[in-house]
Amino acid sequence: MKTATVLMTALVVGAMVFATGASAQTVHYPGGKSTFDGKCAVCHQAGGKGMDGLAPPLVEYPGKYASSSDGRAQLGHTVMYGMFGPIKVKEKSYNFKMPSFASLSDEEIADVLNYVVFDLNAQHGSAKPFDASEVKAWRAGPLDQTAVHQRREAVVKGLGL
Numbered sequence: 001m002k003t004a005t006v007l008m009t010a011l012v013v014g015a016m017v018f019a020t021g022a023s024a025q026t027v028h029y030p031g032g033k034s035t036f037d038g039k040c041a042v043c044h045q046a047g048g049k050g051m052d053g054l055a056p057p058l059v060e061y062p063g064k065y066a067s068s069s070d071g072r073a074q075l076g077h078t079v080m081y082g083m084f085g086p087i088k089v090k091e092k093s094y095n096f097k098m099p100s101f102a103s104l105s106d107e108e109i110a111d112v113l114n115y116v117v118f119d120l121n122a123q124h125g126s127a128k129p130f131d132a133s134e135v136k137a138w139r140a141g142p143l144d145q146t147a148v149h150q151r152r153e154a155v156v157k158g159l160g161l
Helices: 002-023 030-044 061-065 069-081 106-120 132-139 145-158
Strands: 083-089 092-098
Touching: 030 106, 061 069, 061 106, 069 106, 069 132, 069 145, 083 145, 106 132
Parallel strands: none
Antiparallel strands: 083 092
C-alpha cells in the first residue's frame, strides 16, 4: 500500500512538472514581456495568440518581418503609431484599431519588439535584435495610422506573405 502511494505521488508530481515544463516559455527579454503583458496582451492575448476578428496572432509573422529593413520598420511603426483597418493573416480577417504606443520610450519599444520576435516567434530567420537607436530613427519620420496600414500591404507583398 505504501509503495502504491509513493508511486502515485511520484506520477502526479511528474505529470505536474511535465505540464509546467511543456507550457513554460523561455523569456530572453523580460522587460519586453512585462510591457507586452501590460499593454498588448489585452488584445493580442497572453503569448501573442491573438483574438479572432480583433487582433492577429503575433507568433509567426513578426519573426518573418524582422529579417528585412522594411518589415522591421513596419513592426516599429505599428507599435509606435498604431494601425486600423482590415487585414488578413493566414487567410483570417481582422479589423481592429491598434492604439499608438508612442509614449513608450525607445528602449521599451525595442524590448517589446524583441520579446515578440525572439520570444514568441520560433522562427525569426536572420533577424537581429532591435535597439533604441533604430526606434529613435523611426520616430524621425512619424506616420499616421492610415499610412502604417498602407505600408503594411506593401511589406506583406514584398515578403511574399
